[in-house]
Amino acid sequence: MGRQDQLEQLHRELQQTDKLAICAIAGMGGVGKTELALQYALKYQDKYSGGLCWLSVRGADLGTQLLRFGRTELGLWPRFAFA
Numbered sequence: 078m079g080r081q082d083q084l085e086q087l088h089r090e091l092q093q094t095d096k097l098a099i100c101a102i103a104g105m106g107g108v109g110k111t112e113l114a115l116q117y118a119l120k121y122q123d124k125y126s127g128g129l130c131w132l133s134v135r136g137a138d139l140g141t142q143l144l145r146f147g148r149t150e151l152g153l154w155p156r157f158a159f160a
Contacts, residue, residue: 080113087117088124 091100102110118129128150132142147153 080109080116083113084117084120087113088121 087100087102102114104110118131122129130143130146130150132139132146144155147155
């Protein structure tokens with residue numbers, strides 16, 4: 078409740094590019110950052126035809142999460158080259 082202004086601000090921030098939309102929500106613990114992100118994803122999911130990817134940054138390796146998402150959800154198998 079009462080998050081309409083924050084949701085609209087977040088949406089404006091994420092619409093400033095047509096290639097890639099990344100946004101970080103910062104604040105003290107317990108102020109509702111996760112809830113805001115979840116509400117945004119639910120409200121605007123139809124605006125992102127490519128889909129949404131939810132990643133946890135607490136105690137997890139983002140690179141591993143992105144690779145796992147690409148493999149399981151998109152069927153991508155990255156090739157690695159070592160020099």
